[in-house]
Amino acid sequence: MTECPGHFGHIELAKPVFHVGFLGKTMKILRCVCFFCSKLLVDANNPKIKDILGKSKGQPKKRLTHVYDLCKGKNICEGGEEMDHKFGVEQPEGDEDLTKEKVRTPPFYPPLTHLYPLYPPISLLPSLPHPINPLIPPLSPVPTLSPPRDDLTHKLADIVKINNQLRRNEQNGAAAHVIAEDVKLLQFHVATMVDNELPGLPRAMQKSGRPLKSLKQRLKGKEGRVRGNLMGKRVDFSARTVITPDPNLAIDQVGVPRSIAANMTFAEIVTPFNIDRLQELVRRGNSQYPGAKYIIRDNGDRIDLRFHPKPSDLHLQTGYKVERHMCDGDIVIFNRQPTLHKMSMMGHRVRILPWSTFRLNLRYLRRPKTAPNGPKMALRSPKRLVPVPQTLPVAAPQVPSLQGEVMNLLMFLSTWDGKVPQPAILKPRPLWTGKQIFSLIIPGHINCIRTHSTHPDDEDSGPYKHISPGDTKVIVENGELIMGILCKKSLGTSAGSLVHISYLEMGHDTTRLFYSNIQTVINNWLLIEGHTIGIGDSIADAKTYQDIQNTIKKAKQDVIEVIEKAHNNELEPTPGNTLRQTFENQVNRILNDARDKTGSSAQKSLSEYNNFKSMVVSGAKGSKINISQVRGGCFRGLLWGLEVGRRISVGFGMVPGGFCMPLWGLYGRLWWWWAPRSTFPRYVGALWGLRGLLWRYIQRRLIKSMESVMVKYDATVRNSINQVVQLRYGEDGLAGESVEFQNLATLKPSNKAFEKKFKFDYTNERALRRTLQEELVKDILSNAHIQNELEREFEKMREDREVLRVIFPTGDSKVVLPCNLLRMIWNAQKIFHINSRLPSDLHPVKVVEGVKELSRKLVIVNGEDPLSRQAQENATLLFNIHLRSTLCSRRMVEEFRLSGEAFDWLLGEIESKFNQAIAHPGEMVGALAAQSLGEPATQMTLNTFHYAGVSAKNVTLGVPRLKELINISKKPKTPSLTVFLLGQSARDAERAKVGVPRGGCTASWWPRGFMSLRSCGGPGASCPRCVPTACGGPAVPRPPLFVPTRVLVLSLCSHLVPSLVSPGPSPYRPCAIPVSPYCLCVPIPAPPGHPVPSPCPHPVPTSPSCPRTVPASPHRPPTDSVSPPRTSCAAWSTRRCAR
Known part of the structure; x- marks a missing residue:
């Protein structure tokens, strides 16, 4: 700070004071050290100290925390040395006559005065570099009133005043308590200058009562210097303006206004290859575009061309730097705040355009979470060439297709090579199809099979599965569109789409050109054909309109009946729900059914030429729900959790606590007139959307905790202090953009189908001669070693199948893996022109050995140690x-018929693609993971979703549940209890169901033998979370228990201390009356068709104060005492739940 030209001096304090920023750490260090011998309170040879040093290597903060926790309770020093009770310095000897004027009270802690040089002065204002104080003339005449001062200026003035006062008091020999008060006041002013929000201290304020803004408040928080200025939107060397769409730009281009390009510069080094071009830019200077602003010589001298009289007289030399204007093709960083995910900050190529807004490709507008309605984005130009190749690969992958209609007829192609393709129709005149035009756009030899969004599922099976009457099956073979209608499903961002395959096999540059060609064709087609939507597309025919009206009338009548039942107390609550929740569930079900029926009627009446349908089917915009809202009706759902009189004003016509039709369900078409009352649910929905923005701080917390996590060069995932987070990224070491969903073929088939498809049958000579060449057949039939090798291959696949069934017990065969093997085999068949009718020259043993060798080459973790x-x-x-x-011998020679050359190419291609799929060192996977969680969290619903039905339960979902998981909440809002069932009830849902009185707690059934108990449904319920009494006393609440029996509802006497689950400590509050352990008998209502359980014959003890008999159970806990016998069980009584 002594070299900073913005400061003019420092303040030397009369007494040393503490720096509040280091006070906490200083206190921790002092409490870890012995007061007498200055040694650590814990012995250095303590195993815990060695453990702390090993765990906290390179982490001093963590080490101090652990050592402090270890020394916190120590009152005896373990240093091992003799305590030194003396401290201080030797005083010089001498005689001096003391008078009353010279004698005063000694200062506080005189032995510590020698420590003063250890405290450096707080140099907020360092000394001047020159001995003479400069004379600074005023910028304007001094006004009569004092000018406004900064808060720090006020605070420094207070420090100077109290410091001068302290020095004067010391010189004048003031009393010790006066000097101590001055030191306290000086400490207060210095502390509040650093932090004015210290707990336990009053805030320093202005005369108006406003708290002063200290150094900490200026730096921390969203409005501080770091986040508000250094990391803010409006900073130096950046441009910021409104973005607008431009369909003529390429996907990786950004249109930059000329005024911005003339102001932002790029430092280009002068070389023999560009010296002439840069010399011309220097000659033009800063006044003309394109030009240059500065010249930086190799010795560091900087020449400003804005003020140079003749820039043309300057001559460049190799090694100089020229800060020229931004030009076409420069790489810049384009950022949209808030940066929700990786796509919000990407690299773009500059295209200089007129006017004053940034222009972006339409396809890119959705990626940074923007819309073409006027949001602002920031542009930053790199100052050196190093970041240029680092930003280029980010701009291409995973950008959605054009938000316009992707049609068949593509009328224009800018990269046409002049060769006209052969017409699809020759007579009566030559005609070309859109498939031929699009085939000219598809890059390379890509193979892909997809389906249109309207493709029916039943067409994928049966004898005619290869025929698509509606042309809804998309097949791209060897880079040519054979059949199918393209839509967003084929060209979108989903895995396995045409764009994803192009990126994986051809790279990002080819994919970028692919997108640009698609957009060019669509733009020219739209100029010729156009697309519009009229009022006629929104009106249904008379028959459809009548069906919709009938559905609406029936829904209204059903809702009115439910409301009348609720008002007449005839509505029975469903298990697990209150009366209001039951009402909401029934009304919501009625409205959803009506919405689905009206939407289905509206969509069935659409013709093939309806513009709404064309726009939705192509994936350009909208969905089937929007068609239903326009043509059928708009049903507003329930407003969960809103209570009249508390959250909703009574002025809306609602009855407090009542059931109101206008509140719970509304209907109307979007182009109808809506009453003011009817718009209320729409406003509430918008309010919930705004509330969703308040949860974005979750993403910030995740990013700040994981922003330093990255893939290192040893393939481990570590943070900034080299802590290992994962041995391999994702435990498989593969990058997320290089994997696809693939099916495991051996998981689902039966044993017979599995053997038929994967076992090489060398005993069927006829089949062998049909698939293999003659010399291979003779070798296989005569060589026992080959037959044994094929048997071992099948046994290995059988073992793999058993492993898969353990890993995936539900039979889900779709997993994420690299290298789409089936598509690579298809590529090999097309490249090597494989004829599936000719016998193959591929030896089965070569397949087995080749797969084994390939498996050994696929290395993710190097090393020979066991770990x-x-x-x-x-x-x-x-x-x-x-x-x-997939590459088993039978499928290779019989199903795929690959040749030996094609198989060798396939193995090399798999190895190459697998190595490319490994996560790259330097990938910031921590920020990627935080953004992957934070961005969807903003879209989550905030309210609780209600499941209707007998097995329904209220659970915490959405952002509240995510917040509980991140915070590791010890008290979740909706806890549940899982009960493991044994015996026949574990596999019989009817036997596991427990009948509970109305309004009480119920159990949810899962087929694996689990049961979940929920919280109490409200007053008037017999709640299994409370302990009903058998003696008439009050119910005793009890915590959830793990019950290893079929017992769900327990009947206990409140005067007894049970040990039901284990012989350990009881979870109940002990009763003052000592009793013996006992067993419980639980009457479980019998399911329909089962016999009623007989009374319990087991002996039961009684309590001296209990007038009734305690029920018994055959599940008696272990006990050493003897209980008085009983011959029968008393009636089971329950109490109402206190909740």
Whole structure:
């Protein structure tokens, strides 16, 4: 700070004071050290100290915290040395006559005065570099009133005043308590200058009562210097303006206004290859575009061309730097705040355009979470060439297709090579189809099979599965569109789409050109054909309109009946729900059914030429629900959790606590007139959307905790202090953009189908001669070693199948893996022109050995130690199983008919693609993971979703549940209890159902033998969370228990201390009356068709104060005492729940 030209001096304090920023750490250090011997309170050879040093290597803060926790309770020093009770310095000897004027009270802690040089002065204003104080003339005449001062200026003035007062008092020999008060006041002013929000201290304020803004308040928080200025939107070397769409720009281009391009510069180094071009820019100077602003010589001298009289007289030399204007093709960083995910900050190529807004491709507008309605974005130009190649690969992958209609007829192609394709129709005149035009756009030799959004599922099975009457099956073979209608499903961002395959196989540059060609064709087609929507597209025919009206009338009548039942107390609550929740569930079900029926009627009446349908089917905009709202009706759902009189004003015509039709369900078409009352749910929905913005701080917390996590060069995932988070990224070490969903073929088939498809049958000579060449057939039939090798291959696949069924017990065969093997086999068939009718020259043993060798080459974790080998096996387990099942010998020679040359190419391609799919070192996976969680969290609903039905339960979902998980909440809002069932009830849902009185708690059934108890449904319920009494006393609340029996509803006497689950400590509050342990008998209502359980014959003890008999159970806990016998069970009585 002594070299900073913005400061003019410092203040030397008369007494040392503490810096509040280091006070806490200083106190921790002092409390860890012995007061007498200055040694650590804990012995240095303590095993805990060695453990702390090992765990906190390179983490001093963490080490101090652990050592402080270890020394916190120590009252005896373990340093091992003799305590030194003396401290201080030796005083010089001498005689001096003391008078009353010279004698005064000694200062506080005189032995510590020698420590003063250890405290450096707080140099907020360092000394001048020159001995003479400069004379600074005023900028304007001094006004009569004092000018406004900064808060720090006021605080520094207070420090100077109290410091001068303290120095004067010391010189004048003031009393010790006066000096102590001055030191306290000086400490207060210095502390509040650093932090004016210290707990336990009054705030320093202006005369108006406003608290002063201290240094900490200026730096921290969203409005502070770091986040508000250094990391803010409006900073130096950046441009900011409104964005607008431009369909003529490429996907990786950004249109920059000329005024911005003339102001922002790029430092280009002068080389022999660009010296002439840069010399011309220097000659033009800063007044003309394109020009230059500065010249930086190799010795560091900077020449400002804005003020140079003749820039043309300047001559450049190799090694100089020229800060020229921004030009076409420069790489810039384009950022949209808030940066919700990785796509919000990407690299773009500059295209200089007129006017005053940034222009973006339409396809890109959705990626930074913007809309073409006027939001602002920031542009930053790099100052050196290093960031240029780092920003380029980010701009291309995973950008959605044009938000316009993707049609068949593509009328224009800018990259046409002049060769006209052969017409699809020759007579009566030559005609070309849109498939031929689009085939000219598809890059390379891509193979892809997709379906249109209207493709029926029943067409994928049966004998005619290869025929698509509606042309809804999309097949791209060898870069040519064979059949199908393209839509957003084929060209969108989903995995396996045409764009994703192009990126994986051809790279980002080819994919960018692919997108640009699609957009060019669509723009020219729209100029010729156009697209519009009229009022006629919104009106249904008479028959459809009558069906919609009938559905609406029936829904209204059903809702009125439910309301009347609720008012007449005839509505019975469903298990697990209150009366209001039951009412909401029934009304919501009625309205949803009506919405679905009207929407279905509206969509069935649409013709093939309806513009609404064309726009929705192509994926350009809208959905089927929007068609239903326009043509059928708009049903507003329930407003969950809103109570009249508390959250909703009574002035809306609602009755407090009542059931109101206008509140719970509304109907109307979007182009109808809506009454003011009817718009209320729409405003509430918008309010919930605004509330969703308040939860974005979750993403910030995640990012700040994981922003330093990255993939290192040893493939481990570590943070900034080299803590290992994962041995491999995602435990498999693969990058997320290089994997696809693939099916495990061996998981689902039956044993017979599995053997038929994967076992190489060398005993069927006829089939062998049909698939293999003659010399291979003779070799297989005569060589026992080959037959044994094929048997071992099938046994290995059988073992793999058993492993998969353990990993995926539900039978879900779709997993995420790299290298789409089936598509790569298809590519090999097309490249090597494989004829599926000719026998193959591929030896089955070569297939088995080639797959084994390939599995050994696919290495994720290097190393021969047991831990590395286990990690390698875990990382490649699923892919090796998929590899062995797809590239098995029978499928290679019989199903795919690959040749030996094609098989060798396939193995090399798999190895190459697998290595490319490994996560790259330097990938900031922590920020990527935080954004992947934070961005969807903003879209989550805030209210609780209600499941209707007998097995329904209220759970915490959405952002509240996510917040509980992140905060590791010890008290979740909706806790549940899982009960494990044994015996026949574990597999019989009817036997597991427990009958409970109306309004009480119920159990949810899962087929694996689990049961979940929910919280009490409200007053008037017999609640299994409370302990009903058998003696008439009050019910005793009890916590949830793990019950290893079929018992769900327990009947306990409040005067007894049970030990029901284990012989350990009881979870109940002990009763003052000592009793013996006992067992419980629980009457479970019998399901329909089952016999009624007989009374319990087991002996039961009694309590001296209990007038009734305590029920018993055959599940008696272990006990050593003897209980008085009873011959029968008393009636089971319950109490109402206090909730």
